[in-house]
Amino acid sequence: MLQFYKAALKRCKAGTPTLVEKLQRDRLACQLQKLEDSEKFCRWLAKTPSTKRMTQGGSPGRKQRRVGDDGRGSERAVADAETQQEIENAEAPHTWQFSVSYKNTLGELLRTRKQACTESSQRCTRRQLKALLPDCVDFDISNCCFSVLAQLVDLLKPLEPVPKVVADTLRMLSTDREGVCVDELHVSPAEGKQLLLETFNGAAIHPNYANNAFLRDVQRASFYCRWLACTVLPEVHQKCIQDPARKQADVSTLFFLWSAAEDFILQAWVELLLQQGPRHLSLHYDGVRVNRECVGDIAEFITASHSWIKSKTGFTVQIVEKKHEYFVDLLIQSASSRREAPVAASLLLENGNCVPCALSRVLPEDKVAQLISHLSALQAQSTHWKYRDLARSLEVKLCPFLCGETLLPGKYLIHSDGKEAHCVAAVVHANSQDITAWDGTSELSMSLRTFRNCIAGCVDENSIVGFAVEPGERKERSDLPSLASSLDTLLELRAGAKGSEYPRPDDDQSSADASACGEEEDESVVSPGQALLAKLKAEVQVTLEEKLFPKVDEKYRCPLCPFRAFAKLTRVSQHIAKYHTVKVQFCPSGTKQVKLLLALYDEDCMRGKDGQNYLQRSSDTLRQTVAPSLLSSRTDIDKFIRIVFTAAGPVYRNLDALTDGEPLRRVRNIYYTRCFAHLVVREMLLCNAKATWLKYSR
Numbered sequence: 001m002l003q004f005y006k007a008a009l010k011r012c013k014a015g016t017p018t019l020v021e022k023l024q025r026d027r028l029a030c031q032l033q034k035l036e037d038s039e040k041f042c043r044w045l046a047k048t049p050s051t052k053r054m055t056q057g058g059s060p061g062r063k064q065r066r067v068g069d070d071g072r073g074s075e076r077a078v079a080d081a082e083t084q085q086e087i088e089n090a091e092a093p094h095t096w097q098f099s100v101s102y103k104n105t106l107g108e109l110l111r112t113r114k115q116a117c118t119e120s121s122q123r124c125t126r127r128q129l130k131a132l133l134p135d136c137v138d139f140d141i142s143n144c145c146f147s148v149l150a151q152l153v154d155l156l157k158p159l160e161p162v163p164k165v166v167a168d169t170l171r172m173l174s175t176d177r178e179g180v181c182v183d184e185l186h187v188s189p190a191e192g193k194q195l196l197l198e199t200f201n202g203a204a205i206h207p208n209y210a211n212n213a214f215l216r217d218v219q220r221a222s223f224y225c226r227w228l229a230c231t232v233l234p235e236v237h238q239k240c241i242q243d244p245a246r247k248q249a250d251v252s253t254l255f256f257l258w259s260a261a262e263d264f265i266l267q268a269w270v271e272l273l274l275q276q277g278p279r280h281l282s283l284h285y286d287g288v289r290v291n292r293e294c295v296g297d298i299a300e301f302i303t304a305s306h307s308w309i310k311s312k313t314g315f316t317v318q319i320v321e322k323k324h325e326y327f328v329d330l331l332i333q334s335a336s337s338r339r340e341a342p343v344a345a346s347l348l349l350e351n352g353n354c355v356p357c358a359l360s361r362v363l364p365e366d367k368v369a370q371l372i373s374h375l376s377a378l379q380a381q382s383t384h385w386k387y388r389d390l391a392r393s394l395e396v397k398l399c400p401f402l403c404g405e406t407l408l409p410g411k412y413l414i415h416s417d418g419k420e421a422h423c424v425a426a427v428v429h430a431n432s433q434d435i436t437a438w439d440g441t442s443e444l445s446m447s448l449r450t451f452r453n454c455i456a457g458c459v460d461e462n463s464i465v466g467f468a469v470e471p472g473e474r475k476e477r478s479d480l481p482s483l484a485s486s487l488d489t490l491l492e493l494r495a496g497a498k499g500s501e502y503p504r505p506d507d508d509q510s511s512a513d514a515s516a517c518g519e520e521e522d523e524s525v526v527s528p529g530q531a532l533l534a535k536l537k538a539e540v541q542v543t544l545e546e547k548l549f550p551k552v553d554e555k556y557r558c559p560l561c562p563f564r565a566f567a568k569l570t571r572v573s574q575h576i577a578k579y580h581t582v583k584v585q586f587c588p589s590g591t592k593q594v595k596l597l598l599a600l601y602d603e604d605c606m607r608g609k610d611g612q613n614y615l616q617r618s619s620d621t622l623r624q625t626v627a628p629s630l631l632s633s634r635t636d637i638d639k640f641i642r643i644v645f646t647a648a649g650p651v652y653r654n655l656d657a658l659t660d661g662e663p664l665r666r667v668r669n670i671y672y673t674r675c676f677a678h679l680v681v682r683e684m685l686l687c688n689a690k691a692t693w694l695k696y697s698r
Contacts, residue, residue, distance in 0.1 A: 201255070397469075593637070
């Protein structure tokens with residue numbers, strides 16, 4: 001990514017740039033600076049002996065922060081360095097103390113945001129904070145700039161009445177910024193926040209929003225607030241004029257005005273936190289980060305903070321807990337629907353094959369077969385696949401782009417770093433309002449706006465890259481972003497993570513129940529062997545040729561599905577040809593039928609029989625055991641049936657009828673009877689076996 005941003009900035013045209021080119025250049029420079037700062041912090045962290053002490057000692061010890069208002073940050077930083085050296089030499093392997101001083105940018109002239117004098121958690125990215133301080137919680141003053149500024153204007157009581165357009169705009173921005181983003185700007189809250197702050201802080205209105213009336217009102221409000229700030233703080237304004245680094249002195253003066261109030265609020269808030277004896281407390285401009293056990297119940301702490309800040313400062317603020325999630329985890333949490341979608345071959349689910357697995361979701365069947373053959377030949381040589389190598393081998397064109405750009409209808413690969421470099425597939429549908437994404441065997445559906453919110457809100461946002469999938473050697477699409485020569489560098493990226501670590505319980509099971517049961521194998525991954533797949537393919541072909549479809553209750557039933565039936569005979573053939581394909585292992589009803597036909601196949605192998613018709617036999621078994629029957633219009637049945645282990649053997653039951661008859665017990669999605677539990681314990685005692693999960697059989 002660093003290589004790309006550097007190359008892109010070098011290729012920017014010389015001369016006076018247009019507004020669009022300037023905005024693009026500024027964005028690239030900002031992203032490059034963030035990545036360089038992140039690497040710089042990581043290098044500092046690696047060289048700090050205290051980090052070794054922290055990791056070797058288990059949990060980090062007391063971490064203190066000292067706030068200084070006198071601007072003598074450099075002197076205190078030296079003292080802190082000496083203190084840190086003393087701590088490193090101390091005989092306390094389970095304790096790590098690290099004090100950091102903060103300074104004001106304007107010294108004694110005016111209080112403003114506290115800046116850490118040395119490397120600290122304040123300088124960490126959200127992704128680094130997630131890894132380094134997982135036991136801490138992040139609190140933020142929501143919409144700090146506009147909410148504080150609106151109250152400041154009222155408190156200052158200007159002699160001249162505030163213009164109505166300014167008052168109305170500030171009121172809307174302070175009370176309903178998210179609604180403004182959606183209703184007035186027609187963008188996601190994350191995109192709208194950035195757009196509003198840039199416009200309010202003096203940036204020109206982006207050409208895409210040149211005719212937006214509300215943004216022009218934001219500009220008017222900005223002009224008024226800048227005038228007000230310069231009138232109230234003339235010394236600060238003069239100092240900003242004398243500073244050549246500040247190109248817009250009035251904008252800087254406005255920032256110092258409301259950030260002084262922000263710091264006043266933060267100081268009062270810290271007083272409340274210090275009463276709790278925090279083990280870690282760090283300042284993050286308009287928020288704090290504190291160890292979780294210090295605050296207790298989150299909702300109660302937020303309510304107490306609201307009351308405390310109001311009583312101490314007179315300001316009314318809204319405090320929220322900030323969540324730090326990786327892109328793939330956020331994608332799974334935000335999906336409007338999720339279902340299991342089997343892959344074409346088990347090889348695609350092996351660790352390191354996330355890029356081929358994603359490609360298999362967006363390529364035609366002949367390309368998928370070529371991909372699987374390619375993987376089988378080279379599997380031992382690579383565990384992290386390069387996008388360029390796979391595209392060249394499959395003769396598929398991948399067009400890289402930055403995911404901040406608009407996603408048009410089409411097929412995409414989405415690369416993100418997360419905990420490890422990972423790849424998911426996505427298809428933007430023709431209406432441009434909905435998107436389907438695949439991560440391993442999970443198929444996720446959501447709106448395009450939700451997908452963009454996931455990109456903007458994740459901690460690995462800066463690492464997200466998209467690849468438009470275009471078979472053949474077609475010309476560059478005009479709707480893809482520019483900088484094609486620089487973007488080509490991104491094809492050198494590699495990915496090979498196994499997938500998201502976010503828990504994915506079924507809809508009827510809470511994540512708390514799932515986490516309490518320890519780890520187990522992924523039951524959604526069922527991979528028949530090539531011999532069985534060949535039998536299934538032959539069975540589908542024979543069924544299509546013979547067209548012997550039984551008629552039940554005035555409908556023609558698909559013999560390969562447990563419950564699917566149609567009013568017209570021709571619809572059955574169309575259904576089999578369309579849905580019983582190799583992409584879903586010839587079994588579109590889901591993994592439960594696949595597991596059943598695998599069991600039938602294994603039994604035939606053990607008996608030395610050359611079995612046939614596994615799809616029909618497994619369908620018959622499901623129809624006989626599941627009562628009441630499922631709807632004939634339903635193909636995917638996984639979410640509506642459960643396997644139940646009884647002393648007489650396993651049976652499938654309708655999820656709605658589980659409470660009927662003999663009482664059942666449950667571990668995750670495993671249901672069993674009391675007689676089955678007794679049988680397991682009896683066999684364990686007789687065979688002198690051990691199993692950690694038996695504690696759930698009581």
